[in-house]
Amino acid sequence: MKRQNMVLVCLVACGFLASCATPLPSSAELDQLTQTILAQSFRSEGQAGMDRLNQDEENLACSQAQRTGVELDEKTSEEIQARNLKAVQQPADGKYLGDWKQGELIAQDGRGKTWSDQAAISNGGNCYNCHQISKEELSYGTLGPSLYNYGKLRGVTNPNSPESKPIVQYTWNKIFNPRAYYACSNMPRFGHKNILTQEQIRHVMALLLDPASPVNQ
Amino acid sequence: MSQTTSLRNLFFCAVMALFTHVVYAQKTASDSIAEYRAMLQDGNPSELFEAKGEDLWKQKRGPKNASLEQCDLGKGQGVVKGAWVELPRFFADTAKVQDLESRLVTCMQTLQGFDAQTLAKTPYGKGEQVNITALATWIASESKGMPFNVPQAQMEERKMYEVGKRLFFMRAGSHDFSCATCHGQDDKRIRLQDLPNLTKATGAAQGFGAWPAYRVSNGQMWSEQLRLNDCYRQQRFPYPLFASDATIALGVYMGVNAKGGLATAPAIKR
DSSP, X not given: OHHHHHHHHHHHHHHHHHHHHSOOOOHHHHHHHHHHHHHHHEEOBTTBOGGGGOOOHHHHHHHHHHHHSOOOOHHHHHHHHHHHHHHOOOOTTSOOOOOHHHHHHXXXXXXXXXXXXOTTSOOOOOHHHHXXXXXXXXXXXXXXXXXXXXXXXXXXXXXXXXXXXHHHHHHHHHHHOGGGTOTTOSSOOTTTTTSSOHHXXXXXXXXXXXXXXXGGO | OHHHHHHHHHHHHHHHHHHHIIIIIOOOHHHHHHHHHHHHXXXXXXXXXXXXXXXXXXXXXXXXXXXXTTXXXXXXXTOOTTTGXXXXXXXXXXXXEEXXXXXXXXXXXXXXXXXXXXXXXXXXTSHHHHHHHHHHHHHHHTTTXXXXXXXXXXXXXXXXXXXXXXXXXOOBTTTTBOHHHHHSSSSEEXXXXXXXXXXXXXXXXXXXXXXXXXXXTTTEEEOHHHHHHHHHHHTTOXXXXXXXXXXXXXXXXXXXXXXXOBOOOSEEXX
């Protein structure tokens, strides 16, 4: 009886020690385990293929920075920004602004690119999900800054004037690929990842910069 | 049926009330939303699912014509109270970390003779999936108001936490979204919807701890697995398999973060 108890105590103690003494696998091993689990845990559906799980260099670096709380060093950030700025396509005909009314519809539209969306539909911009834009729309998110009075606050009275060129070009670049200015921006890369067409980006540009747009009233 | 209709009416009234408040009473939009949510709390149809779940637990079903009353949810055979706030956890018999829904599938296979693969492949809202959701709703309700205490004693549980954390911050897909894009900061909203910060105890208990929940907008009871599935849909990721390790790892990450926070499931959502 006594001996049995001893054995039991030993077994419990050993089990306890074994579970506590084993160190957690290294960070690299956990990264590897995560990749294995990812590959087994998803399947493609509709237009959302397994390739969506692949992270490019930027996403990999930004995910790790946010998870660990260690921000990217200045050099890496600058490299990412320079690379992305260089990849921005300027509008083919040099025309940056379209129709703000269509821009408003795109800003309202949250559809596109999910597995339940038809691949053939034109994608929305999801803008109101994160930003206040026109004052009339009360249902806006707060993940991004308010864009109300965007053009007015920046003194844009004529978007076609030479004085307005820098802010017009900055805004285009920002929508096309926000990482051109902020390496780990939370904002989708609308042009770079083909979420919005150049034509659609022009309309969103007009919503923000056209003095006649409700945004600038 | 009448319950659904009255809810629709309630929803309509709430929207009208919201409109009136915003336009005439100068109340802020979030005040009105809070009022709408308070009105919803008045009658939560999840009670119907709870009752169904409790029946299913005790009913003899499946090829083996057995009940689930001998199912071990982590606190011993047949112990339901307090089980949910300690899930996901490691189970020696399957040598896997399991959440409530995957554990139910195991019990339905071993005790009742259902085929686990078939259960996992059944679409949400169809066949036995409806029963799994009802069971999960009842089991979660038996932990209502209890503090989260998801265990980390086992190595497999600690590994799953680390994997879950990696998945939570993983930016990918067409829009470069991660879970953290929406759920990594305090006091943010998407449109008018408040976003719980799932990296902290309060937010994790509010978010993770609310599902299964009844969704008024589509009149459905949504399980934790379905909630995660729809998050990934909106994140523009591919389709997460039911009870896959990725979803369970995320459950461990959120559940451990929620430590000490109180469980509110089954909740009612817009």
